[in-house]
Every structure is written in structure tokens, then in C-alpha cells.
Amino acid sequence: MTSSIQDARPSTRRAAPGAARPHARPVGPGAGPITARTLVVEDDQTRQWLLTDAVLRTGDEAALADSGARALEILQDDEVDVPAVLVGGLPDGTRRGFVSWARPRFPELAIVALADDVGEATALYNAGADIVTTPPIDPDLLGAKLAAARRRTRTPGGLP
Amino acid sequence: MTQLLRYFLRSPARSLATVIVLFVLAPAMVMAATGVLVPPVLRGWHWLIATSFLITSLAIAIEALAAARRVHAPLRPVTPPSLSVLVAAYLPNEQDIIIETLRHVLRTLRVPSHRLQIVLAYNSPTALDLEEVLRQIGETSAQILPLKVHGSRSKAENIVAALPSLTGEMTVLLDADHHPAGDAPARAWRWLEQGYDIVQGRCVVRNGADSTLTRLVAIEFEQMYGVSHQGRSMLADTAIFGGTNGWWRTSVLRKIGMDRRMLTEDIESAVRSIRAGHRLVHDRSVISTELATHTWRPWWNQRLRWAQGWLQVALRHQGALRRTPHLDKRQRLYWWYMLTWGALFPIFATAALSVLIADLAAGDGVKALTDPYLVLATGATLVVQVLLTHVTWRVASPAGRAVGRRWHVFYLLLSPLYVMLKNAVAITALLREVAALDEWVVTARPTARTQVAAQARA
Numbered sequence: 001m002t003s004s005i006q007d008a009r010p011s012t013r014r015a016a017p018g019a020a021r022p023h024a025r026p027v028g029p030g031a032g033p034i035t036a037r038t039l040v041v042e043d044d045q046t047r048q049w050l051l052t053d054a055v056l057r058t059g060d061e062a063a064l065a066d067s068g069a070r071a072l073e074i075l076q077d078d079e080v081d082v083p084a085v086l087v088g089g090l091p092d093g094t095r096r097g098f099v100s101w102a103r104p105r106f107p108e109l110a111i112v113a114l115a116d117d118v119g120e121a122t123a124l125y126n127a128g129a130d131i132v133t134t135p136p137i138d139p140d141l142l143g144a145k146l147a148a149a150r151r152r153t154r155t156p157g158g159l160p
Numbered sequence: 161m162t163q164l165l166r167y168f169l170r171s172p173a174r175s176l177a178t179v180i181v182l183f184v185l186a187p188a189m190v191m192a193a194t195g196v197l198v199p200p201v202l203r204g205w206h207w208l209i210a211t212s213f214l215i216t217s218l219a220i221a222i223e224a225l226a227a228a229r230r231v232h233a234p235l236r237p238v239t240p241p242s243l244s245v246l247v248a249a250y251l252p253n254e255q256d257i258i259i260e261t262l263r264h265v266l267r268t269l270r271v272p273s274h275r276l277q278i279v280l281a282y283n284s285p286t287a288l289d290l291e292e293v294l295r296q297i298g299e300t301s302a303q304i305l306p307l308k309v310h311g312s313r314s315k316a317e318n319i320v321a322a323l324p325s326l327t328g329e330m331t332v333l334l335d336a337d338h339h340p341a342g343d344a345p346a347r348a349w350r351w352l353e354q355g356y357d358i359v360q361g362r363c364v365v366r367n368g369a370d371s372t373l374t375r376l377v378a379i380e381f382e383q384m385y386g387v388s389h390q391g392r393s394m395l396a397d398t399a400i401f402g403g404t405n406g407w408w409r410t411s412v413l414r415k416i417g418m419d420r421r422m423l424t425e426d427i428e429s430a431v432r433s434i435r436a437g438h439r440l441v442h443d444r445s446v447i448s449t450e451l452a453t454h455t456w457r458p459w460w461n462q463r464l465r466w467a468q469g470w471l472q473v474a475l476r477h478q479g480a481l482r483r484t485p486h487l488d489k490r491q492r493l494y495w496w497y498m499l500t501w502g503a504l505f506p507i508f509a510t511a512a513l514s515v516l517i518a519d520l521a522a523g524d525g526v527k528a529l530t531d532p533y534l535v536l537a538t539g540a541t542l543v544v545q546v547l548l549t550h551v552t553w554r555v556a557s558p559a560g561r562a563v564g565r566r567w568h569v570f571y572l573l574l575s576p577l578y579v580m581l582k583n584a585v586a587i588t589a590l591l592r593e594v595a596a597l598d599e600w601v602v603t604a605r606p607t608a609r610t611q612v613a614a615q616a617r618a
Binding site for chain 1: 259263266267272273274293296297299300301302303
């Protein structure tokens, strides 16, 4: 996918080369002014569109990174404002490793992570994820979880 | 005899030649001969055919004037719709477009996701790589249910197989290339809240800019769904279900089902719904976009199936529709016009060529230019076509307007030829029914490659 960040800010670099089409504007229910950008980290093409479309349905803008390295690059880019990250599959590491790395460096970043089972979900919470969810993915529920995670990271004392 | 007829109907070229010989030249010879022997007979042919054109023109004018009016639809729905989206697909043919369709539906439809279900009912004679992707999607998405229908050879079988899985109170039937608008569920649902059982939406061509044919089909669909069906529905308070972008009360869909023996099981299901006392409405604001065929061969095959399917429905149900207590007089007239007149008029329209040839053969000149009644019929036909084009432009969807006013005028100028071709298709369908030919060819979908090529050409 061409990053929506790329669409919004031509001066910034692409989030990732990939499959899907750019969305200059959010679509779906509640479509209106862009309120936030969510970075989707996922290497599997099927999950990529399920997750990015779920974000787009909420009215947020979605950016996509298809590896942990690319996601970290975007998060460290000062020109790019990413208040939330949705951690799916990574080809170059574990979700837990990614969350452990990101949490102390970006304390205000809302981190929602996907887990395949209860064991992994527990590990992700312990690593610093704000909310962990498991498939099947319901787009509106995922959107609500992202919003909840963002609220939580903005609340004093709400950080892990 | 049947074998011979089948031989002559084997390809579009042979079919056209057969129609010209049997329905243009042969009648012309008979008319000319009878005209020479008994001159008033030829005049009688003229008047019969002119009357058929007048009837059709009058009907089109009434429809167009009705459709030109702005009508208030029911208010916003009281409750949010609970929706099942049933996409029927034949995957080897539609594997390049099906994922995009699923994405579009999931991303765009304004239905709370916990009230949204998307069922992909598909058949495939061979195992495809795409099926693994579909399996993953089914496992990952809470809304999407891929359903392979083993042994199925038709859209009707795919739909029937999916019926037990539907969870929504309303079900929309979509072809694999359809992209419904985000507000379509709410617009359809308000009719169901008003007591209707099936809402037929407007199908809009989204690849209208690809080629001359897609432009023509785009404008034809604007006329068909924006004016003709809309006008008739407003006049008679009934409608057809055209096979896609049809929003059903799920309980009614389960009860009616689809008959796989019919070539157009969709129209047939609509007629059985009417006979069972259910109510249909056409709403042109319930929009879904689709892909028009890029080339004439698939166009021919698609239209042939539609025409023969309509004929089958007319033969099977026309008598019952005349007697059903669920229709009033105006609605009976609607269905007579759609089924019986729809099957007869192509024969009359083609015979117009026969009388022209007979006139010339009998050495009488072109009567349509001198006989007042024929001048009236010809003039009325031309004026009504201009009216139809004007109304079509006026109520056109954004995609229909994007084709351009120039093309709408071009369509008007080309319509005598285009309608003649469609009439030839309808007569071929009649001959195929006589020859008991009912195998059909799947409508080829533009692949990603052909779409890119078309875009490059554009």
C-alpha cells in the first residue's frame, strides 16, 4: 500500500511499498475530517487490507508498514505524526519484541496488537500493549479498540 | 429441422444471418407478393407495424415523464439495517475482481459491522490458489464467509446453497463485479420498513470510459435503471428483480429461492414473489456500480441469455400473472408490457425493415414518408427517443454524466442500429427456445490485464 502519510505530506517518505490503493480521504461510516493516523504493521496481504480497511471505516487515515524495521523508521520520523499503531504480523521479528521496543520510546503511542492465542496476548500486554485483540477481526470493534487505546494513552496515569 | 436450426444458431454471425433471412427477407417477400396481389394487405402490414411502434413510443413517453418527476422516498429508516451481502461468483472467471469487491463491501457499506455479514457463494470446476486466500479471509474477518458450493453449475445454485447461512434481516444479491454505494443499505431498508419485500436498485456502469461499447452500455443502463424501470415502478407500484443490486427481505428470499432451471432465475424469482403476494419497488437512488463488457462477443452472449430468460419467464408465468389476485389492473398491464409485449415487439420492429423492402420491391416508394399515419408513427418514435435521451441526461448518475453529453447524443443517433441489434438478439433467443437450446456462456469479466490495457488506451 502507498502510505496515506505520503498522501498527506508529500515531503515525508513512503511507509512501505505494497499492494493496496492510496486513500487520500477516509471512507466509510463517519467519514469526515481526518482525526488521526494509524500505522498498520502487517506483512500478510490479506490481513493488510482487512486491518487498513478497518481503520478507514473509523474515519482515520491508515498508513502501512510491511515490516517491523519500516514501522520503526516511520515512528522515529519526526515529520510524521502517528498517534496509534496496530501491530499485526512481522516478517522480521516478533510482535512482542516490537511492542517492547516501542513502548518506552513512544509513551504516548496507542499500541493495539493482534495475538493468535491467549499466551501471546498475555505476553503482549506484559510487553506494553494497550489493547490486544484476536481474530476474527470485526472492523467497528477494532476501530473502537483503537479509539479506546488512544484515549488511554492520553490520560495521565493511564500509561503502563 | 431442430438440428438445422441449432446449426444456424451456433454463432452470432450465423444467428444474425438467420434472423435476417427468416424475419426480414422472407416476410418482405410475402408482404411484397401479397401487396402486388391484394394492395390493401401491404397497407395493413404498414399500419400494424406502425401501431406497434406507437404503442411502444407512448409507453416510453409515459415512463420517461413519470421518471422525470422528483418523488419523495420514505423517511430515514427507524432502525439500522441488519444486512447479509450475498455475492455469487463463478471464480475462474471472476477471480481477478472478487477480492476488490469484498474489500469494497466491507469498507464502504454504512452498516454497523456487527449487523453486517458478507457471504461469498462461489463455484469453481478446479481448485484455485485464490481459495487459500479466501480461507484465510474467512478465518481473519468476522464478517466474511467464503462458501464453496460443490457441484454447482449456476448462480442460482450458489444462492440457494447460501440461504441457510444468512443472518441479516435484509439480503442484497450482488454479482461479483458489483460495488454498492455506502448509503444503499439504508436507502433500501427504509422500503422494507414500509412493507415492501424486494427493492431493485440502480445498476451503474463504472468502466464507461473504457471503450465505445462500455460507453453505450453505460448510457443504456442509465436509461434502463434511471428512467424505464423507475418510471414503470412509480406508475404501477411494482418492479422487477434484475439479478443484482436487489435487496430482499431475507425471509422472503428463503421462501422464494431461485430456480436453477431458468436462464434468468432472477426475473423468475421476482415473478414468483409477485404471485406469492410480495411487493417490489424500484429505487434509482439505491446505487451499485458494475463492469460493462468490453467486447461485442460477451455482450452478445450476455444479452442472448437475458432475452431467452425473459422469454422463458413470459411463457411460464404470463397466464398466471393475468389471474393473480395480488396485482391490480395497472400492475397486470405492467407485467403484460414487460413480458408479452417485450417478447412481441422485437418481431414487429424487425418487420419494419421487411415492409420497407416490400415497398421498394413493389415499386411503391417509401410509404413512411407519405402515409400520414406512418409519418405520425415515425415522428412520434423519433420525438420520444429525444425525450428519453433528455430525461436520461437529466436524471443520470454521476457516472452516467461522466460519459459525457456528446456520447448521450451519439447514443441517440446510434440507437436505431443498437436497438435493431438488440431486437435481433431477442429473435435469436426466440429461435433458440424453439430449438430447445439453453446452454449459455459465462459473461467474461475484464481481468486486471485487460483493465490496465483499457486504461492505457483511454
